[in-house]
Amino acid sequence: MVGRKLVEALVARGEVSGKPVERLTLADIVEPAAPAGFAGKVSTVATDLSDDGVAAGLVAERPDLIFHLAAIVSGEAEADFEKGYRINLDGTRELLEAIRLEGKRAPYKPKLVFTSSIAVYGEPLPAIIGDTHHHTPLTSYGTQKAIGELLLADYSRRGFLDGIGIRLPTIVIRPGRPNKAASGFFSNILREPLSGIEAILPVDDSVRHWFASPRAAVGFLLHAAELDTSALGSKRSLTMPGLSATVGEEIEALRRFAGENAVKLIRRQPDEAIIKMVGGWPQNFDASRAISLGFKAETSFDEIVRAHVEDELGGVLPA
Amino acid sequence: MVGRKLVEALVARGEVSGKPVERLTLADIVEPAAPAGFAGKVSTVATDLSDDGVAAGLVAERPDLIFHLAAIVSGEAEADFEKGYRINLDGTRELLEAIRLEGKRAPYKPKLVFTSSIAVYGEPLPAIIGDTHHHTPLTSYGTQKAIGELLLADYSRRGFLDGIGIRLPTIVIRPGRPNKAASGFFSNILREPLSGIEAILPVDDSVRHWFASPRAAVGFLLHAAELDTSALGSKRSLTMPGLSATVGEEIEALRRFAGENAVKLIRRQPDEAIIKMVGGWPQNFDASRAISLGFKAETSFDEIVRAHVEDELGGVLPA
Known part of the structure; x- marks a missing residue:
């Protein structure tokens, strides 16, 4: 979902760091749709990055900029241990290795934007989690992301690539239909x-x-792509800014946009399993490092709802 | 070196957690010597844990207790990127996977003692480094150890094994001849x-x-082997206690043991490369977590020198 929106944004702006976007290669486990209105060359590939030779084939085109987005999400990586490690860890490592080996053939050092996650943090969590809080992931997904951050830092330190890792907040409002993710509500x-x-x-x-x-x-990804990473030092990954807010604040924003009748459509049905899981989740972060580097996020749920109405509903609420 | 001493200690005590040591399998890249005076069954294997099927073959014997010690050291892992990742990361992962897959055949959950390193910590470092300080390794070796800690925690959390990781201090006095390690002096x-x-x-x-x-x-390894890991919670790795001391304190201990003539054998020959490297190394740790769990280390250089004289020189200084 974020990948599709990122591609649309790249096509719409037409440049990154002042260089024209001339060619796009979109790889996913199912063949991605080619973006509308792109004048450059586009390839879409249905492939598995963890399969032998796949990463090498993609990197052989020597892209200047690579976005490596989340693959197997938290719930699935927990349910299918082998699949999670294969896609999230081996896939990432195959990509890093393909870049390193391509650079052995002839000098090559692409920018790599890696999406990490706040799932690298686990209990006990302080009320506000700093950018240098230690990583004790409580899921296999969080473990795989934390390992990705370590690899990204080492490959960058060795000069094989120019990496930046961004820990995304929970993304709301996800477009589409409700899914099974525990955070879906x-x-x-x-x-x-x-x-x-x-x-x-x-x-x-x-x-x-x-x-x-x-x-x-999408803004984080584009800003990361353009950021001069010399400001990052050896700490190549950072927590993105976000909004710390309660479910109650979500509901108040809904009330302001769509009125009491919309709020009445929320049916309270406590689920002990979800209550327990969510109880261990982080509540707030100190993202001052990312903010000082120019990353920007919403500061109220009104802004988050407005972004959804504008981007997904054509700017108007259904009657 | 620590592995050989560990085997000697296991043979000398004859039991771990009250269970007799009946069988030893010693695997290393060069065939290890069988310990003297061991009445049980011993196998020595020259092998590479990162080769296909090697870990599975070793684990097929279903040992109750596995010690996984350091493999490629810091300097070599930095000089040979591929070898370091293959042995230190892939080798570790092959071992963890072999245990998990053995447990799929029939219930199996061995204790695994993993030796990590203070190299998981990198700049900027506080004067005293706490057990929960974040990991920003500055070497590929430190990166591989930090990844090992993450994998150990996740495999333990999933119930595939009962893991504990111990971050060893710099070991002095190493027996044998001077080596090329930057810390050798x-x-x-x-x-x-x-x-x-x-x-x-x-x-x-x-x-x-x-x-x-x-x-x-060796004491850390044996204590880790016997420790009830339920006290560790989700944080399966911990910094071992140690002695924070200066080179000057080392020299004063030498003077007390062997007199002024011994001290005169130290030739001062400043090396800018080593001075710079050592300048980034940690100086002191808060190991209160490990201490509260019963791990013990020396508290003076006199004790460290005495251990060497007793264990390596037969208790007497050469005339």
């Missing part, structure tokens, strides 16, 4: 009522978490 | 003069670092 309770559909809220209004919109996520 | 300036041989000191007397004896290192 954060999006569902806004997206569904905004379209006149009922949504289930499995936790209390007081639950606090860390958010940014899909629009902000 | 910490041992050389004691070991060589204690045997009447000249040694080179490339840094200033004020240099402070973090030490434990080979005897203490």
Whole structure:
């Protein structure tokens, strides 16, 4: 989802760091759609980065800029241990190795933007988590992301590539239909009522978490692509800014946009399993390092809802 | 070196956690010597853990306790990128995977003691480094150890094994001949003069670092093997206790043991490359977590020198 929006943004702006976007190679496990309105060359590939030779084939085109986005999400990486490690760890390592080996043939040092996650942090968590808080992931997904950060730093230090890792907040409002992710309700309770559909809220209004919109996520990726990484020193990964807010604040924003009838579409149905899981999630971060480097996120749920209405609903609420 | 001493200690005590040591399998890249005086079954194997099927073959014997010690050291892992990753990362992962897959055949959950390193920590370092300081390794070796810690925690959390990682201090006095390691002088300036041989000191007397004896290192490994890991929670790796001391304190201990003539065998020959490297090394740690769990190290250089004299020189200084 973020990948598709990133491609649209790259096509719309037409340049990165003042260099024209002449060629796009889009690789995913299912063949991605080619973007509309792109004058340059585009290849779309359905492939598995962890398969032998795949990364080498993609890197052989010597792209100047590579975005490596999340692959197997948290729930699936937890349910399927082997698949999670194969895609999230081996896939990442294959990509890094392909870049290193390509650079042995002839000098090559692309910019690599790696999406990490706040899942690298685990209990016990302080109320506000600093950029240098230690990594004790509580999931295999978080472990795989933390390892990706370590590899990215070492490959960058050795001069094989110019890497930056960005730890994304939980993205709301996710477009599309409700999914099975435990965090899905954060999006569902806004997206569904905004379209006149009922949504289930499995936790209390007081639950606090860390958010940014899909629009902000695309902004992070583009800013990371253009950032001079010499400012990062040896710490190549950083926590992106976000909004620390409660479910209650989400609901108040919904009320302001769509009124009491929309709020009434939220059905409270406590789910002990989700309540327990969410209880261990981070609530707030100190992202001052990223902010000082120019990364920007929303500062209220009104902004997050507005981004959804503008980007997904054509700027108007359904009647 | 620590591996050989560990085997001797296992044979001498004959039990771990009250269970007799009935069988030893010693695997290394060169065939290890079988220990003297062991009544049980012993196998010695010259092998490479990162080769296909090797870890599975070793694990097929279903040992109750596995010690996974350091493989490619820091300097070599930095000089040979591929070899370091192959042995230190792939080798570790092959071992973890072999254990997981063996457990799929029939229930199996061995204790695994993994030796990590203070090289997981990098600049900027506080004067005293806490157990939860974040990992920003400045070498490929430190990166590989930090990844090993993450994998150990995840495999333990998933119930595939019962892991504990111990971050060893710099080990002094290393027996044997001077080697090329940048940290070698910490041992050389004691070991060589204690045997009447000249040694080179490339840094200033004020240099402070973090030490434990080979005897203490063996003690850490055995204590880790017997420790109930339920006390570790999700943080499966911990910094071992050690002695924070200066080169000057080393020299004073040498003077007390072997007199002024021994001290005169230390030749001061500043080496800018080593001075710069050592300047970035950690100086002191807060190991209270490990201490509270019963791990013990020396508290003075006199103890460290005495351990060497007793364990390596038969308790007497050469005339």
